Amino acid sequence: MKQRLVRVLAAAMITALVSIAFISCYPDHGLTTTDYDAVMTFFNKSTDFGQLQNVRLVDTVLHLVSPGSKDEISRAYDALILNTVESNLIAAGYNVIRDLDSSNVDAVVLVGVTTSTYYVAYGGGYGCYWPYSYYCYGYPPYYGGVYSYETGTILVEMFNGDRSGGPGVPPDNYWVAGINGLLGNRNPMTTIPSLINQAFKQSPYL
């Protein structure tokens, strides 16, 4: 009876431990697309935001692309981005001047966007990652492949509107927000405002 109990216990334990071993080093947490959104905000501690009243919102969205690259970022959402930033600035109590160039402002807010595409290899032929290393040395067809995903980033920066330092002298940064998330298979008309609103929500000092 004891021997049988030991065998059952041993079988159960080995099964459990093998199961654990087959869980990858990074257990799947079942995240969805929205879980890959991130909003980062940073502020300069020497800035007295209460003294800032007139803020110029630069009335165009900068598309940040690599030098020599073609700008393939859609402008379909530029107005939505700027309008959402403006409404949040107004809600925070600022007098927003929305034009390309104006003087006598306390701060300037600039918005930029960029996108990136990432390619991830899995399986044999591309990565040879364990436990797929077998396929690196096996016979074709390989069972590997590549998938890609695209991310979008919105940067909102508030800096000193005083340009008395002249050209070449960078203005003091007051506040910056970086918003990053996955693109595709989601509605930008709701996602973009939601994430911009979050940036302002987590910056109550503005």
Place this chain on the structure above:
Amino acid sequence: MKPFFFTLLLLTVMATAASAQISNSLFGISWNVGLPLGNTQDFIDKTSFSGVSFEGRSWLNRDFAVGGMFGWSIFDLVSRDPIQIDRPNFGGTISGTQERWINTLPIMLSGYYHFSRGDIVPYVGANVGTYHIIQTFAIGTVSWETRNWHFGVAPELGIMIGLSRTSYLMATARYNYAFASGKDVTGADGNSYSWISLNLGLGFTSF
């Protein structure tokens, strides 16, 4: 990774050799539950139920045994709490779903003192060796990872309960301490790790 595989091979040979000596040696396999402490807890304040360890020991005399162990425990956590940053010149907030992992792989030499030999065998042990620790932090679409080898010690208390002539139920509590080595995912020094592992397993003195 070469030192890891070499040590793994060495310990496997030791465990095999130990188990081959039937009544004078033991091979054990255990399920490990990890309770994080210190820096480990600061990073992941959640009990780990994903752990396994293997050990072999050979008795030098009635009470003392030496051997080796290796294992693998995974601490992981999903957090949606915002991260507050407070530095001298700037502050900030990072919000988003964070995934955190710590993979620990102890590879150690062991010494044991057994208080009796019979159906119930309480013992104390000391393990000295290395931990390979992989710390990963992911938020949004970016992640950071560090891989470091740490010198470590792991004192333990345990009890073996005889199930049959050649098998034991083994229950141990092991305090793991991996000394600081390299940098953590934030780039900071002082990345020591510690946790208590509660292990439940089976030990065989022959197959």
